[in-house]
Amino acid sequence: MKVRTRYAPSPTGKMHVGNLRTALYEFLIAKHESGDFILRIEDTDQERYVEGAVDIIYRTMEKTGLIHDEGPDKDKGFGPYVQSERVRTGLYLEYAKQLVEKGEAYYCFCDKERLAGLKSVVSEEDGEAKEITKYDKHCLNLSREEVEQNLAAGRSYVIRQNVPTTGTTTFTDAIYGEITVENEELDDMILIKSDGFPTYNFANVIDDHLMGITHVVRGNEYLSSTPKYTRLYHAFGWDEPVYIHCPLITNEEHKKLAKRSGHSSFEDLLEQGFVTEAIVNFIALLGWSPSGNEEIFSLDDLIREFDYHNISKSPAVFDMQKLKWMNSEYIKKMDNEAYYAEAMPYIDKVVTKDCDKKAIADLVKTRIETFCDIAGLIDFFEQLPEYDTAMFTHKKMKTDAASSLLVLKELLPRFEELNDYSIPAIESLLMGYISEKGIKNGQGLWPVRTAVSGKQSTPGGAYEIMSILGKEESLRRIRIAIDKLEI
């Protein structure tokens, strides 16, 4: 049987990394087996619907390369692929009625007030009070006539699943194995809401079946409601898909990754200067591990390597440090054209004067983890910072204020005469001077680099910096240094 997976997001805002990982795994499972990957929009909750969220989903999937074979924009006959459109066909209600006929579901006319009366308050260990509701099957006792009357009278209703109060329900998850729960623990969940829309819990089962989905990937948080889905499949006489529940992704405090973490969404990460491929690579490895020791994977590599059986059971902390490392690996491997295109906007923001910005980009390439790091490294090209002459004293370089002053004063006229400020020309001038004086490289180069940058550490050395600054600015900075040192 052909593998068919689906990514079924609710359009409620940004692309959470947990959702992105789910989409990625669904995509990889399908593509690993040359199967179909379907996009279905689950917008059954109009209250949470966010304008533009669907576009974010499209954009993210395209940018990350998770291209779907079927979806709202690529109807292959299983559509519509948007649940609100499916509601209009009346299909969910039809299926719900089938269950009512079978005694697996029932109409419920209870109002909010009665439901509220069912709540029992329980106090958690941390002192917080929690309300718990379990429906008491009150409306299950309604006779067929009473139901008909209520319906005819236009009373507001929902349709609930009828779960037996005895026995157990068992399902199998590909990661967690066999899980059995007491039916007593299962609430009669709502299938059709009073606004006529199906709940996620119901629509999800119907659509997965109708669309021929073979593997369902979703977060661990659905593990507890899966028995209810199993009952639904059984009630209809349908085969269940393979369930693949993924461990949660948490923040450093081991709490579910929340919006305020600042790196919870794909968009946040892009803003923070991360490369799309690195994000995808990193997320793939959160909760899944390949058979070998390799960690850098392109999407194609992942398709080849991915085996969902190796998904782990325990939650994974979203480790920014490792993402940064991985990002730096991707930056180092980028070809020049792509790298310049990405880096240039960040450089332009800091360096406004005319100079060889590609040279700046080159200097910074092996020194950044994210593109946002660029600004802090190259600010001195734009403007010589205020600095203290103590910086000229360096024990290991065997330099101090006096020796530096001497070096700079001797070098100044030579640089004034020099017209070719290319790296090789500057290098030969400096190295010529150093060997002529019989001093160590550091003794000659440290003062120059310091003078010309005004910083303790810089990307690149004296040659590179002077070459980028050009003759005029280099001389100006050397003279400033001399002035400072002479006081």
Place this chain on the structure above:
RNA sequence: GGCCAGUUGGUCAAGCGGCUAAGACGUCGCCCUCUCACGGCGAAAACAGGGGUUCGAUUCCCCUACUGGCUGCCA
């Protein structure tokens, strides 16, 4: 509170009855070096606790602890 699940170094993780318990990030040290990086080499660092089963448990079973999830006309 109830139910479900999880627990290998700080983090991601391999392991699937017998190993000096991989690898990666991070940390630290050394080398390279005009600084910072890059690169190279190396070090420290882990099986939550207690019972079983077994000749032998990180691996299997039970209990405890801790963590997380669910307990919505949200998904």
